Amino acid sequence: MLKVAIVLGSKSDFDKVRPALEIFDKFGVPYEARILSAHRTPDEAHAFAASARKNGFGAIIAVAGKAAHLGGVLAAATTLPVVALPVSTSFLDGLDSVLSILPMPSGVPVAVMGVNAGANAALFCVRMLAATDAELDRKYERYVCEMKEKTLADDKELQKLLGK
Numbered sequence: 210m211l212k213v214a215i216v217l218g219s220k221s222d223f224d225k226v227r228p229a230l231e232i233f234d235k236f237g238v239p240y241e242a243r244i245l246s247a248h249r250t251p252d253e254a255h256a257f258a259a260s261a262r263k264n265g266f267g268a269i270i271a272v273a274g275k276a277a278h279l280g281g282v283l284a285a286a287t288t289l290p291v292v293a294l295p296v297s298t299s300f301l302d303g304l305d306s307v308l309s310i311l312p313m314p315s316g317v318p319v320a321v322m323g324v325n326a327g328a329n330a331a332l333f334c335v336r337m338l339a340a341t342d343a344e345l346d347r348k349y350e351r352y353v354c355e356m357k358e359k360t361l362a363d364d365k366e367l368q369k370l371l372g373k
Contacts, residue, residue, distance in 0.1 A: 213239075295325075
């Protein structure tokens with residue numbers, strides 16, 4: 210199975226990544242996490258992305274806040290899918306991160322998740338990998354069924370509380 214790379218722009222972003230790690234563990238998707246900055250270690254970030262495919266990765270999650278250029282830097286160096294996970298900051302509560310990522314130039318696509326949406330970043334990667342992995346696809350289908358069952362059970366409980 211292909212791995213997912215999780216590249217954090219700084220150590221302070223790690224708490225925002227924990228939900229993604231939990232999703233990968235739940236689905237049995239192998240991952241590696243690194244701290245590489247678009248601004249402080251650009252050469253290392255570029256080299257990591259350039260060699261990611263040959264190192265067994267199928268997707269990259271770029272986790273960054275403020276001037277969140279990490280996703281673009283990584284996407285420029287690889288043909289793998291890059292998923293940007295903008296994180297909240299003390300400046301504009303993460304909107305600055307989103308606005309740094311969204312205007313990628315044509316030809317360098319980066320998928321952008323919501324601010325601090327680590328679980329969705331991981332689930333997006335699981336969906337991509339499941340396109341060519343039947344076992345992972347079955348796991349994802351079960352996950353979707355479990356979400357549906359939980360939502361319907363919650364609705365039933367609500368209806369009881371409302372006396373319906």
